[in-house]
Amino acid sequence: MTSKKETLTKGRIIAHHGLKVLIDIGSEIVDWKPPRRETWVVGDIVRFKEGRPSIEKRRNALKRAGYKGAEQILAANLDQLIITASCGEAFRLGLIDRFIVVANHEGIEPVIVLNKTDLDDSEEKIEIVERYARLGYGVFCLSAKTGEGLNRLAGSLNGKIASMVGHSGVGKTSIINMLAPGLERATAKIHEKTGQGRHTTSSAMLVKLPTGGKIIDSPGIRHFIPSGLTPADIAENFPGFNQMYGQCKFRDCKHLTEPKCAILTAVEENELDRDLYDSYKRLLESLEEN
Ligand SMILES: Nc1nc2c(ncn2[C@@H]2O[C@H](COP(=O)(O)OP(=O)(O)OP(=O)(O)O)[C@@H](O)[C@H]2O)c(=O)[nH]1
Ligand SMILES: [Mg+2]
Ligand SMILES: [Zn+2]
Incomplete structure (x- = not known):
């Protein structure tokens, strides 16, 4: 762990360790304290420039x-x-x-x-x-x-x-x-x-x-509410919705009570599980509550 500043170039965060993160730089694992007000998470890629680390833009x-x-x-x-x-x-x-x-x-x-x-x-x-x-x-x-x-x-x-x-x-x-x-x-x-x-x-x-x-x-999760997603994002990415998505009469259809909604029609015609549709509605509700 000596002369970190001179030798490090790039690594990936593999864990948090108290106030520090553990970074796998290939040859060894080093610890580092992230700058205040920045959130560094497991999976982040850390790049060292002249000894100063920063995280790369996340691809997701x-x-x-x-x-x-x-x-x-x-x-x-x-x-x-x-x-x-x-x-x-x-x-x-x-x-x-x-x-x-x-x-x-x-x-x-x-x-x-x-x-x-x-x-x-x-x-x-x-x-x-x-x-x-x-x-x-x-x-x-x-x-x-x-x-x-x-x-x-x-x-x-x-x-x-x-x-x-x-x-x-x-x-x-x-x-x-x-x-x-x-x-x-x-x-x-x-x-x-x-x-x-x-x-x-x-x-x-x-x-x-x-x-x-x-x-x-990762630690067990009891409840999960997605962050930063609009109702349209939810419908676009909901399991089973992809075939019908974009075929509703209204472009801003929320698939709740709208006429000529392709999703509602698919539920009625048993082409889409009612369970899945109910799960979609519950997710929209919990987003609103949050
Ligand atoms: N019968 C059976 N028991 C299992 C199996 N896999 C895990 N267990 C048991 O389930 C319990 C919980 O396992 P963990 O691996 O701690 O579960 P976890 O998902 O990591 O739990 P958290 O860390 O609390 O989120 C332990 O008693 C395991 O032995 C399995 O395939 N069959
Ligand atoms: Mg566990
Ligand atoms: Zn619709």
Whole structure:
């Protein structure tokens, strides 16, 4: 870590460490304190010019709305968003839909992982997530416990930077531990009473995989409200809407009560899942509330 200033040129932020970030510069990992009033996140590329670091313009960012318009950036410069759910929990498709919208909007490829297929309710849950395969998204059903299905996921990650998101306890860290033997990040049993996770992972960390590619292990997320998206952005990027999008009578159609709305017609004619449409309406409502 000596003479950092002279030798560093470029690196990628892999974690936060107190007030500092950890930067992978290839030959080693160094820490650095970001300038005040700047938000540096995992995935950011740091460039050093005459010893002074700055982050490069992000090609995309995973952002969520916080309270009172505050915005939290979860990660930057991603190729893939791995939206993770598991058997053994009552997962809400709405959360998956929201992540898909944000990924589509940012130009990040969304894929769905269903973990814990070793559990009893797997058939029922596989059927539910297959809806996303029918819509054209990559769906990976696997078990971090038995290892089944992990190779397929590893193959899809090769050469990419991905972030793994989902509820606490779905097994994000367990999957990453299996993909990167020797890593051994902490995991914890879900609460027996509530069936929920314990928020074991407390901050994001980018992990290099021996099979190629990088994956960010992130803390569990219960609610996710996208940040900076208009209702039109939501409709344009909503799973299943793409075929009908742009075919409504009114150009500013919000697909709620408007006449000759292509989305509403598709729901009526069973060409679009009513569940998906309801999830769209709930997302618009939660944006308004926020
Ligand atoms: N049966 C079964 N249990 C699993 C599987 N994968 C993970 N688990 C268990 O699920 C629990 C939660 O796993 P974690 O990896 O800590 O989950 P996480 O998504 O990282 O949770 P947070 O860090 O809190 O967001 C642990 O007890 C794991 O052993 C699986 O494929 N099958
Ligand atoms: Mg974890
Ligand atoms: Zn419409």
